[in-house]
Amino acid sequence: NGSTCIAKGAPLLHSPAGLPMSTAAASAAPTGFESHRMGFRKHHVSTLNVMLHLVLTPMGLLGALAALARATSPETASTAVALYAASLAAMVPFPLFVASACASFAIASACAHMQLSYAAAAGLVATSYFGQDLAHWITGESTYQSSYQQQSDFLSLLAQHTYYLLPLALDAAHAAGIASGVLLWLTPRNDVLFTKLVGEKAKASITCLRDWVVAQKPSETCTTHWWALELPQPQKEAFETIADGTEMKGMFFERFASSQYAVESLAGMNEVYVASTVHNKNSDTVFFMDHVDGPYMLYPFCYVYRTLVAITHNTQISTVFPMQPFKVAISDGEVIGLDFHREVHRIESDPSKPNEERRITCKMHYVVYPKCLGPVGRYLGYLTVKYNEKFRYLFVNTISAQTLFWKFMTKMVLVGTELTFRMEQRLGLNNVVFFLALASLHAYFGNYFFLAATSFLHHVKAIAAFYHRHSTSMGKLQRDSILTKSLAFAQMAFLYHKHLDTSSDTTSLGLVVGGLALSTLAFARLGLTRTYFGSELGVLEPKREHGFPYNVLPHPMALGSLIALAGAQMLPGLRVEVPWLVPTHAAFTMVHLFQEIFDVHA
Numbered sequence: 001n002g003s004t005c006i007a008k009g010a011p012l013l014h015s016p017a018g019l020p021m022s023t024a025a026a027s028a029a030p031t032g033f034e035s036h037r038m039g040f041r042k043h044h045v046s047t048l049n050v051m052l053h054l055v056l057t058p059m060g061l062l063g064a065l066a067a068l069a070r071a072t073s074p075e076t077a078s079t080a081v082a083l084y085a086a087s088l089a090a091m092v093p094f095p096l097f098v099a100s101a102c103a104s105f106a107i108a109s110a111c112a113h114m115q116l117s118y119a120a121a122a123g124l125v126a127t128s129y130f131g132q133d134l135a136h137w138i139t140g141e142s143t144y145q146s147s148y149q150q151q152s153d154f155l156s157l158l159a160q161h162t163y164y165l166l167p168l169a170l171d172a173a174h175a176a177g178i179a180s181g182v183l184l185w186l187t188p189r190n191d192v193l194f195t196k197l198v199g200e201k202a203k204a205s206i207t208c209l210r211d212w213v214v215a216q217k218p219s220e221t222c223t224t225h226w227w228a229l230e231l232p233q234p235q236k237e238a239f240e241t242i243a244d245g246t247e248m249k250g251m252f253f254e255r256f257a258s259s260q261y262a263v264e265s266l267a268g269m270n271e272v273y274v275a276s277t278v279h280n281k282n283s284d285t286v287f288f289m290d291h292v293d294g295p296y297m298l299y300p301f302c303y304v305y306r307t308l309v310a311i312t313h314n315t316q317i318s319t320v321f322p323m324q325p326f327k328v329a330i331s332d333g334e335v336i337g338l339d340f341h342r343e344v345h346r347i348e349s350d351p352s353k354p355n356e357e358r359r360i361t362c363k364m365h366y367v368v369y370p371k372c373l374g375p376v377g378r379y380l381g382y383l384t385v386k387y388n389e390k391f392r393y394l395f396v397n398t399i400s401a402q403t404l405f406w407k408f409m410t411k412m413v414l415v416g417t418e419l420t421f422r423m424e425q426r427l428g429l430n431n432v433v434f435f436l437a438l439a440s441l442h443a444y445f446g447n448y449f450f451l452a453a454t455s456f457l458h459h460v461k462a463i464a465a466f467y468h469r470h471s472t473s474m475g476k477l478q479r480d481s482i483l484t485k486s487l488a489f490a491q492m493a494f495l496y497h498k499h500l501d502t503s504s505d506t507t508s509l510g511l512v513v514g515g516l517a518l519s520t521l522a523f524a525r526l527g528l529t530r531t532y533f534g535s536e537l538g539v540l541e542p543k544r545e546h547g548f549p550y551n552v553l554p555h556p557m558a559l560g561s562l563i564a565l566a567g568a569q570m571l572p573g574l575r576v577e578v579p580w581l582v583p584t585h586a587a588f589t590m591v592h593l594f595q596e597i598f599d600v601h602a
Contacts, residue, residue, distance in 0.1 A: 032091070032160075033091050033092050033164055033167070036160060036161060036164050036168060037164075037168060037171055039144055039147055039148075040144045040161075040168045040171070040172060041171070041172055041175050042144075042147075043136075043141055043142055043143060043144040043147065044141065044144070044169075044172040044176065045141065045176065046139035046140075046141055046176075046257075046259070046260060047176050047177070047178060047181040048135070048138065048139050048260070049135050049136060049138070049139040049141055050169075050172050050173050050176045050178050051173075051178060051181070051182070052131065052132070052135035052138075053132060053135060053169045053172065053173075054169055054170075054173055054178065056127070056128045056131045056132050056135065057128065057132075057165055057166060057169045058103060058106075058107055058166070059124050059127060059128045059131075060124060060125050060127075060128025060129060061104075061107050061128075061165075061166065062107050062110055062111055062114075062116075062124055063116070063120075063121040063122065063123070063124025063125035063127075063128065064121070064125055065077050065080070065081065065107060065108065065111045066111050066114070066115075066116035066120065066121035066124070067118060067121040067122070067125075068080060069111055069112075069115075070116075070117070070118055070121065074111075074112055074115075077108070077111060077112075078108050078112065081104050081105065081107070081108040084104060085097075085100065085101040085104045085105065088100050088101070088167060091164075092164070092167045096167045096170060096171055097167075099167070099170045100166050100167045100170060103166060103170065104166065137372065138370070138372040139259075139260060139372070140259055140260065140371060140372075144161065145158065145161065180467070180468075180602060183463065183464040183467050183468055184464070184468050184471060186460055186461060186464040187461070187464040187465050187467075187468045187471055187472055188461065188465060188472060188473050188476035188477045188479075188480050189471055189472070189473060189476070190324055190471060190472060190473040190476075191255070191303075191338075191339050191342075191343065191473075192321055192324065192336065192337065192338055192343065193251050193252065193254075193255055193305070193307070193335075193336065193337035193338075194251070194328075194334075194335065194336055194337070195247060195248070195250065195251035195334075195335045196333055196334045196335065197242065197245070197247050197248075197309070197333040197334075197335060198247070198333070199245065199246075199247060201241055201245065202241065202242055202245055202247060202333065203333065204238075205238035205239070205241045205242050206238075206242070206309075206311050206333055208234060208235060208238040209235055209238050209239065209272065209311050209360070209362065210311045210312055210360060212231075212232070212234075212235045213226075213272060213274060213311070213358075213360050214357070214358075214360075218274040218358065219276075220276070220358070221276065222276050223273065223274060223275060223276045223287070224273070224274040225271050225272070225273055225274075226271060226272045227270070227271050228240075228243075228267065228270035228271055228272065228362075229267060229268070229270070231272065235272075239270065239272070239362060239364075242309060242362065242364070243265050243267075243270065243362075243364045244265060247335075248307065248335070248364065248366075249263055251307075251335065251337060252305070252337070252366065252368060256368055260370055260371060261368055261369065261370055261371065262368070262369055262370075262371050262374065262377065263366050263367075263368050264366060264367050264377075264378070264381065265364070265365070265366055266304065266365040266366060266367055266381050266384065266385055268385040268388070268389070269306075269363070269365040269384065269385055269388045270362070270363060270364050270365055271362075271363050272311075272360065272361075272362055272363075273360070273361050273362070273363050274358050274359070274360050275287075275317050275347065275358070275359040275360075275361070287346065287347050288346055288347060288348070288349075289346055289414070289417050289418065289421070290320075290322055290344050290345070290346045290421040290425070291344065291345070291346060291417045291420065291421055292341065292342065292343065292344055292345075292420055292421070292424060293306060293338075293340045293341070293343075294340045294341035294384055294387060294388075295341065295387060296341045296380060296383060296384065296387075297341045297342045297424075297429055297430065298429065298430065298433055299341065299380050299383075301369065301370055301373055301376065301377075302367065302368065302369040302370075302373065302376060302377040302380045303339055303340075303341075303342075303367070303368040303369070303380075304339070304340040304341060304365060304366070304367050304368075304380060304381065304384045305337045305338065305339060305340060305365065305366045305367075305368060306337070306338055306340045306363060306364075306365055307335055307336065307337040307338075307363070307364045307365070307366065308330060308335065308336050308337075308338075308361045308362070308363060309330075309333070309334075309335050309361060309362040309363075309364060310330040310331050310332060310333060310334045310335070310359075310360075310361055311360040311361060311362060312331070312332070312355070312357050312358065312359060312360045313331050313332050313355070313356065313357070314329055314330065314331040314332075314355055314359045315329055315331065315350075315353040315354075315355060316329070316349055316350055316351070316353050316354050316355040316359065317329060317347055317348070317349050317350075317355070317359045318347065318348045318350065319336060319338075319345055319346075319347055320345060320346050320347065320348050321338070321343065321344070321345050322344055322345075322346070322425070322475060323343075323344050323424075323425070323473055323474075323475030323476050323479075324473050324474060324475060325474060325475055325539070327348065330361070340365065340384065341384070344421055344424055344425065344475075365384075367380055367381035367384070425475075425479065426479065427479070427483060428476070428479055428480065428483070431479075431480065431483055431484075435454070435487070438450055438453050438454060441453075448578060451491055451578070451581070452580075454484065454487050454488060454491070455488045455491060455492070455581065455584070455585070456488070456584060456585070456588055457480075457484040457488070458480075458481050458484040458485035458488060459585070459588035459589070459591075459592060460588075461477065461480055461481055461484065462481065462532075462592055463588075463591065463592050463595060465477045465532075465533060465537075466533055466536065466592070466595055466596065466600075466601060467595070467600065467601050467602055468601075468602050469533060469536045469537050469601055469602075470602070472533070472537055474529070474532070474533075474534070474537050474539055477532055477533070477537075478528065478529075478532050481532060492568070492581070492585075495574055495577065495578065495581070496512070496568050496571065496574060498573070498574075499571045499572075499573030499574045499577070500571060505570070505571060507567070507570065508567045508568065508570040508571055509567070510567070511563055511564065511566055511567025511570070512564045512567035512568055514560075514563060514564075514567075515559075515560045515561065515562070515563030515564030515565070515566075515567060516560065516564050517560070518549060518553075518556050518557075518559065518560030518563065519556070519557050519560030519561050519564070520560075521548070521549050521556070521560075522549055522550070522556040522557035522560060523557060525545055525547050525548070525549070525550060526545060526557075530543070531557070536601075555593060555596075555597075558589055558592070558593045561585075561589050562586060562589055562590075565582050565585055565586050565589070566586075568582050569582040569583075
């Protein structure tokens with residue numbers, strides 16, 4: 001990702017060509033871009049911090065340029081940008097010069113188009129300056145300016161810092177692997193966590209809990225639960241030893257950076273759980289259905305995780321994750337963690353692999369949140385604990401319902417569980433809310449906002465998932481891709497039909513129909529799972545397809561899409577109304593095609 005291992009006490013500098021310099025040469029290196037680059041990188045390691053700077057830095061430059069254009073003339077501002085970009089040619093490595101020049105001219109174009117007032121320009125500059133300080137506070141990283149503000153040549157260093165700010169931000173983005181980070185953010189993620197407890201304290205605690213549960217002789221016809229806070233003192237301490245252990249926290253910090261996220265135990269939800277291998281259409285049936293545990297799947301930026309710690313040896317009962325898809329039978333200290341409010345799962349019992357003893361697990365719960373959003377994260381934890389208490393009351397009364405009311409509530413639990421799963425499986429509640437939000441913004445902005453915001457999402461998700469294949473959820477990828485591609489196709493079909501004259505646009509229609517037919521044949525040959533990277537994600541064995549159309553044409557699915565797009569672009573009315581739509585689709589298609597050809601992935 002662009003990071004470099006450096007021996008302590010021997011900082012690595014780079015020559016203007018971007019090549020490492022020897023220690024001797026580095027000690028004699030003049031102050032300039034190289035010294036600023038190394039200092040700037042040290043204070044911009046967080047991907048979030050760098051991403052915010054990539055937005056805020058051009059914003060501030062746009063504001064400054066807009067003020068200059070108002071004070072002088074747009075031509076003077078454009079000339080200043082050209083001179084600035086040219087001056088960087090001799091000061092920074094060539095790739096950074098090219099990137100900085102492109103960014104500079106993009107800012108100049110935006111300035112000329114927007115014609116901002118003095119107030120708007122000042123607002124952009126202020127937002128940029130204070131926003132960058134806020135970004136450092138959010139991510140817990142000190143500012144680069146703070147590293148030299150006590151020096152005697154502070155003003156000179158500040159002037160250099162300001163002059164190099166744009167290439168410094170772009171360089172930090174490269175060093176932080178920001179492109180990979182953005183793609184990972186766009187990837188439909190597999191957020192299931194795994195670890196295994198191997199420490200002696202954890203093993204002793206597992207033995208303590210197992211022996212106590214077995215002595216209680218739990219029911220064999222329904223599940224049994226004990227709140228962790230109500231356990232006898234020795235078992236309570238054993239439970240807490242596991243829950244607060246470094247092995248459990250380490251599992252989270254492999255997924256969430258410890259410098260940016262806090263992980264706190266939710267003791268009010270923790271319990272010891274003994275599984276049942278049967279269910280009698282009571283609320284225990286929920287565990288054997290695809291379900292999500294909690295209701296707060298739309299709560300932003302924060303997570304509640306339910307972790308299952310296997311206390312006994314287990315071969316019979318598996319936890320199934322249909323959106324990934326995979327299943328696992330945790331056993332003997334193995335741990336699996338799932339997003340309480342978002343991850344669809346169920347349990348399965350395999351009578352052909354019977355357990356010698358009851359399956360006992362500890363359910364341990366944690367709230368995970370960005371450190372800068374402490375109150376927001378802890379509030380999600382509070383809401384989840386309260387929800388769990390209410391649902392636990394409902395659950396206990398519907399395990400063996402006796403009255404007509406509780407029998408009715410049992411039915412409601414099962415129906416609600418099924419409907420929630422179907423919504424999540426087919427659409428994804430996050431997707432529904434996202435598209436509704438875009439529709440609301442479109443009502444305000446108009447001018448094809450919704451079309452532009454939704455037409456290319458399936459391309460982006462395909463590129464991101466192919467690149468971050470080891471972090472991708474197959475089920476979520478298929479769901480999101482089908483949904484976003486269907487929406488994009490429907491809008492394109494509407495615009496095409498609007499401008500199509502069947503009497504004169506026969507060539508265009510023939511290309512569109514032929515291209516779509518070719519893509520459809522290719523899709524049918526591969527099937528849904530292989531089309532959406534089934535072999536790359538490890539779901540299917542790699543296989544070379546020799547049937548039609550793959551035995552005649554290379555990459556027929558992409559080729560068919562490009563042929564159909566070429567046909568659509570032939571309509572004059574479509575080109576005039578949305579001149580950017582078809583070329584952008586074609587560009588994304590080509591990018592992903594080359595990604596597949598050259599197997600570009602993390």
